[in-house]
Amino acid sequence: MPIKAYKLKYKKPLTAKDSTSFFYRDNDTLVLIENFIRPKGVSIPYEYKDSTFLYFYKKVAFNHKTDSIDRKTSMKYWKDDIRIFFSKSVSRKTKKKLLSFAKTITKPIDSLDINVVKKVENSNFIIYYFGDFEYEPRMVDNKNSDYYMYWNNKNQIYRNTIKLDSKIYFNEAMRINKLKEFVLQSLGHFKLRNDFSCNSYFANCHSANKQLTPLDLELLKYHYSYGICKGTDLETFENQHEKAKEQLKKNNSRINFFHTND
Incomplete structure (x- = not known):
């Protein structure tokens, strides 16, 4: 030590x-x-990524409160699998489309799964519309569609709620597209950016043709990779990468990150 x-x-x-x-x-x-x-857990070798990829990853994974960079901002992630509850107002078609979208995201990610539950008490992720029962007290006075999440002192997300204005998003296609954006953001409290192509789900622009780009999927896969430390702040993240790359360059060997089971 x-x-x-x-x-x-x-x-x-x-x-x-x-x-x-x-x-x-x-x-x-x-x-x-x-x-x-040593506590129960698993030791995983450092996962190398080049500076271009890390530039984009840091842009989305560290959601700073202001436009200025705060090196103490931490990444957020789900430790447990996601269990979605839909309010009765959400149509069967919308549910099916969102679940298909979620499965596409989680297919390459071993450490995350998304399922639908029928009872709200069994859920940790709720999707509902304006005018439905208010599942999230902190969103009662919301004037705009948004999501609200909770995380613990390890930056592990343990609950999230999406509330959508179905009058603003007045047809099913619009609702599905917006809900997909919120679902993706909710996987890591991700920051939407202007320097992504507009068809990316990480792009801060409106498009009816959003799609999961190869970069989108690679960023999500990396966020849930255990070849990096989870829930760290930006400063720690950068320092660890610097040391790991130095070790790789000097000795052609990789440092390991130990992840506990809690």
């Missing part, structure tokens, strides 16, 4: 005896932890 982390975790002074267990690597002092029991 790095000596700084050791001092924070164990909060006790190091003695001369402790120094016999020091190990120096890459200008850092590591302290041997005796009888260490």
